[in-house]
Structure formats: C-alpha cells, structure tokens
Amino acid sequence: MARLFGTDGVRGLANGDLTPELALSVAASAARVLAAHDRSHRPVAVVGRDPRASGEMLEAAVVAGLASAGADVLRVGVLPTPAVAHLVGGLDADLGVMISASHNPMPDNGIKLFAAGGHKLPDGIEDEIEAGLTSGAVRPTGAEIGRVSDVADAVDRYVQHLLDSTPHPLTGVRVVVDCANGAASFAAPEVYRKAGAEVVAIHAEPDGININEDCGSTHIDKLRDVVREHRADLGIAHDGDADRCLAVDASGELVDGDQIMAVLALAMAEAGELTHDTLVATVMSNLGLHLAMRESGVHLRTTAVGDRYVLEELRAGGFALGGEQSGHVVFPALATTGDGLLTALRLMSRIAATGKPLAELAGVMRRLPQVLVNVRVADKHAVVSSDVVKDAVKDVEAELGERGRVLLRQSGTEQLVRVMVEAPSHEVAQASADRLAGVVSAVA
Numbered sequence: 001m002a003r004l005f006g007t008d009g010v011r012g013l014a015n016g017d018l019t020p021e022l023a024l025s026v027a028a029s030a031a032r033v034l035a036a037h038d039r040s041h042r043p044v045a046v047v048g049r050d051p052r053a054s055g056e057m058l059e060a061a062v063v064a065g066l067a068s069a070g071a072d073v074l075r076v077g078v079l080p081t082p083a084v085a086h087l088v089g090g091l092d093a094d095l096g097v098m099i100s101a102s103h104n105p106m107p108d109n110g111i112k113l114f115a116a117g118g119h120k121l122p123d124g125i126e127d128e129i130e131a132g133l134t135s136g137a138v139r140p141t142g143a144e145i146g147r148v149s150d151v152a153d154a155v156d157r158y159v160q161h162l163l164d165s166t167p168h169p170l171t172g173v174r175v176v177v178d179c180a181n182g183a184a185s186f187a188a189p190e191v192y193r194k195a196g197a198e199v200v201a202i203h204a205e206p207d208g209i210n211i212n213e214d215c216g217s218t219h220i221d222k223l224r225d226v227v228r229e230h231r232a233d234l235g236i237a238h239d240g241d242a243d244r245c246l247a248v249d250a251s252g253e254l255v256d257g258d259q260i261m262a263v264l265a266l267a268m269a270e271a272g273e274l275t276h277d278t279l280v281a282t283v284m285s286n287l288g289l290h291l292a293m294r295e296s297g298v299h300l301r302t303t304a305v306g307d308r309y310v311l312e313e314l315r316a317g318g319f320a321l322g323g324e325q326s327g328h329v330v331f332p333a334l335a336t337t338g339d340g341l342l343t344a345l346r347l348m349s350r351i352a353a354t355g356k357p358l359a360e361l362a363g364v365m366r367r368l369p370q371v372l373v374n375v376r377v378a379d380k381h382a383v384v385s386s387d388v389v390k391d392a393v394k395d396v397e398a399e400l401g402e403r404g405r406v407l408l409r410q411s412g413t414e415q416l417v418r419v420m421v422e423a424p425s426h427e428v429a430q431a432s433a434d435r436l437a438g439v440v441s442a443v444a
Contacts, residue, residue, distance in 0.1 A: 004133075005126040007306045011101055011110035014054030018109055020061035026111055027065030027097060029132035031146075033125060034094050035070060042146070043071040046091055046114075048084035048154075049099035050183040050241045053208035054109045058099045062111065067146035068139055071095070076154035078206075080183045080242035082339035083158040085118035089336070090157055100183065103218050103239035106211050118336040120308055159191045162341055165334045167271075168349040170197035175348060176235040178223045179204040180216025184242035188341055192236075195345060196352075200230050212239065217246045217327060224252035233351060234358045236344045237327075244327040245340035247347060249359040257327035258289040260347055262365040264329070265298050265321055267350045273320055274298065280313045280322030282306070287405045287422045292365035305409070307338055368404070369426040371433040373419045377444035380410040383417050392439040396421070396432045404429070408436070417444075 004010055010026060012018040027045075034043045045066045049055035059075070066073050071094075076087055081098045088096035096114030104110075113121050113129075121129075151157075175192060179185040181203045189201040202222065203215035215222060217237040227235040227248055234255075235248040247255040261279060268274040278299040281289060285302065293300045301317070303309040307330070310322045314332050323329035328338035335342055351358055377383045389408070397406050404423035411418060419436045423429035 004130045007308055008102070009110050009112035011104070011108065013107055014052075014058065014109035018058070018111070020057055023058045023061040023111060024065035024068070025133045026129065027062040028069040029129045029135070030095060030097075030113055031066050031069035031071035032132055032135075032137055033128045038094070043095060044074065044091070044093040045071045045095040045097060046074045046076055046084055046088050046093045046151075047097045047099070048076040048079045048087075050211060051078045051181070051185070051206035051208055052101070052106050052109060052211045052240070054107075055099045056208075058109055058111070062097050062099060063148055066097070067148055069137075069146070070140040070144050071146045073146060073148045075148065075150045077150070078183055079154060079158065080187060080339070080341065081112060082243055082335055082337050082342065083154070083187065085114050085337045086158055086161055086335065087151070087154060088114050088116065088118040090161070091151065098241065100241040102241045102243065103212055103216065106209055106213065114336070120311065120337065155187055155190075159187060159194065162191045162345060163194055165342055166195050166345045166349055168353040170195045170345075170348045170352050173234075173348050173352050174198040174200075174230065174232040176200045176202060176223060176226045176230060176232045177204075177344070178202050178216055178220070178235065178237045180212050180238050180240050181206040181210040182212065182216065182238065182240035182242060184238045184341060188236075188238060188242065188344075191341060191345070192348070195348075197348060200226065200232065202226055216240065217244050220246065220248060220254065224248050228252050234348070238340045242340045243338040245329065245343040245347070246327040247344070247358065249362065250357055251359065253359065255358060255362045256367070257323055257325045257329060258286045259362040259365050259367065260327065260343060261321065261323050261329060262289055262292050263350055263361045264343075264346055265293065266296055266364060267346075268321055269296070269298060275318055275320040278317065278319050280310055280317075280319050282310060282324050283407055283409070284420070285325050286367050286370055288365050288367045296364070311337070368422045368424065369429045370420065370422045371426070371429040373433045373437040374411075375417045375419060375437050375440045375444065377415055377417050377440065379444075380415050380417050383440055383444050384408060384410055386443045388443055389439055392436055396436060400432070404432070406432070406436070
C-alpha cells in the first residue's frame, strides 16, 4: 500500500480522496502519538487553513479529531502555512495542522503537520501516525476531552514577527502583490504597507472557490500587466498558502526562486549573515545559479527535489539560506519553513537599501534556457539504471560541456522519468532533451 504521507503531508481531492473521516482519523492519531511521546501534559495543537471551501469542512473534522484524542486546540483561522508554523512555536504548542493544498486547484486540499517549534514532522513520526489510524485506541471522556478556543490575535502575531524580521524599511518601494485569492489575502498587503511600501493588491478577495484560479505564482500574466500599468518597482506572486514567492521586475520580466536566492545570498554574504558563505538549493536549480554563486565566491550545496530535503541540509550544516526554483525560500534563523511573505520582505528590503531596481539586482544571475520533458515508462527504476540511457546522457553532457547540464530523475509519485536539459539556447536544450527522451522511450 502506498504511503499516506507524501513529501508535503496528506493531499488529495477534498471529500474524495481526502474525506472528513480521514482528516479526523489523522488528527486523532497525531494527537495520540504526540501524547505517547510526552506524557507530561495534555497536547496543544494549532490549526489553520487556507480559504478554499473544503477547508471549513476539514477544519471541523481535524479539530474534532484532535479534541477527541484529548488535545486542546487553538484555531487561528485563515493564515499562510508559515504563519501556522510560526505560531506553533510562538504559542508553545506541541503540534501544528495546516489545511491547504498550496498551489493546487481549488477542489484539492491537504493536511500538513508541524512538530513542536514549527518543524516538519520526521518520517518516523509520520509513519507512527499512519500506523495509528487503525489502532482502535480508547478515547478519553469527561474532563479528559480536549478543549477548543480561537486565537484572536493570530494575524497580528504573525505580522509583527515579519516586521521584526525585515532589515530595512520599504519606503519608496511600490509593489503589486498577487495574493492568489489565498491565505495571504489579508496578511500580505497589511505587512507590506506596515513595512513602508506602497501596495497595490490583486486577487485578494477569496470566496472559497477562486483560490489559485488564473492567479498567483502559477499564473503571473495579470501581475505583469498591473505592474506595468501602475509603474510599480516590482510585483510579488504568492501561491494559495503563501509559502512561495515569485517576482516580476518593473518591465514584467519573471524573477524566479533561483534569482531571488541569488539576490538574497549576496545581500546576506555582504552583511556577514550567510553562514559558511553557503547557499542550499535543489538539483533542479538553474545552472545559471551555480555559475553566479561560483563567480561571487558563494558555495552552492544541492539536495534532492523537495523543500524537506532543503530543510534537512540547512539544519545539518547550520546554513542560513536555502530554497527552490519554485520560490520556496527558507531562512532558518527566522522561520522553520518556506515563507513567501518573509522572502518578499527581504527582497524589497534589498531594493530599498541599495536603491537599485530589481532587474539590476537579479541580473547577477543569467538564467540558462531549461527544458523539461516527462516520459511515461513501465518501470522508472529500470530505465534510469539502464546502461543505454546512461551512455546517452554522457554523450549529451560531453557535447554541452560547461555550457549546459543534464538531469535525469524519477518522479516520486508516478511512473515517469523526467528529462531536464539546460543549454546556451532554447533550441539546443529542446533538441538535447527530445533526443534523450527518445532514448528513454525506446528503453521503456
């Protein structure tokens, strides 16, 4: 049977794969596992959600599951995922539950769990929770049943944390923020204004149905138009739960997560804040980031794809900055997970402090054309270990030399092999990727 927990919690079609019954069971099992690990007190859990309609139903189920297992529940309402992670630590809770499917379409939803301090749960604890779904545990009664209360100042606590983490006032910065009709629809415009920016907010009117619909970090065309219309210095695009941040410069050109990390890494190195002069990224980060960091004297460490692997490397090495091309950026000294609002504030602080436009700052990195081809196969493990495929990869790598890069990897969830090629031109990248995809298909 497939593992219930993926790389980012439990996710699926709300009321289809992810039912209220499953949500209740997961929450109750999580509370029991935590109680078993620490019997010194009754567990306390923070519960938040994004504004999608199914979140109301799933929140009720999660709260019921936690309370039925004897955990006290602190509801914080609609807030970004990183806000829930922060509040787990700030409220001295034992567990955090965020109900969100991030950038996925509205019909989907998910359950993300955070341990004490706001850290993601280790795989071992997730396995215990999954095993406990069918344990038939005895439920508490009477005064042992958990209590439920609302945290009235949850947004204010999070906003103040962000303001305290912003190194330079945003005075003079005009920004358009696309809130994806998601969890940041109130908090993002609020904190950017309080930090000193002039803010134009779009897609900041969630109705439970319109989250991520032709907006946010996966659809930036409208953001580009509004930035140019208002002659803004930049645009910021968040996803549904606001753990990501992408940007566009004043002309509407995309500034992706790799470029944002390049800008912030150099700023932190200049301030003496970049521990060991090291940035952590995934294998999917553009070769341009590698070249830019090398030229600037910054070491780049790479991990497997997934924010949890970035987090593991950051914690293991004591590093200060890491993230993904998707705009999921982590500052371990300030947050335990990717925080799109924190990332945007740090990026705008750099603009305000230097007086330089975003295009100039992001110009430290030239993004090489990147082509990704997904090939459906019968046995992904056999394909990637095939000598024929390995030889084909070596041939393309030899042709590209230091001007390009090849990455062949298995999908974590499907029988797919992903062929990624970077090259000096899109034409070369596409031709090389198609050639390798053909080899993969023939072997499959």
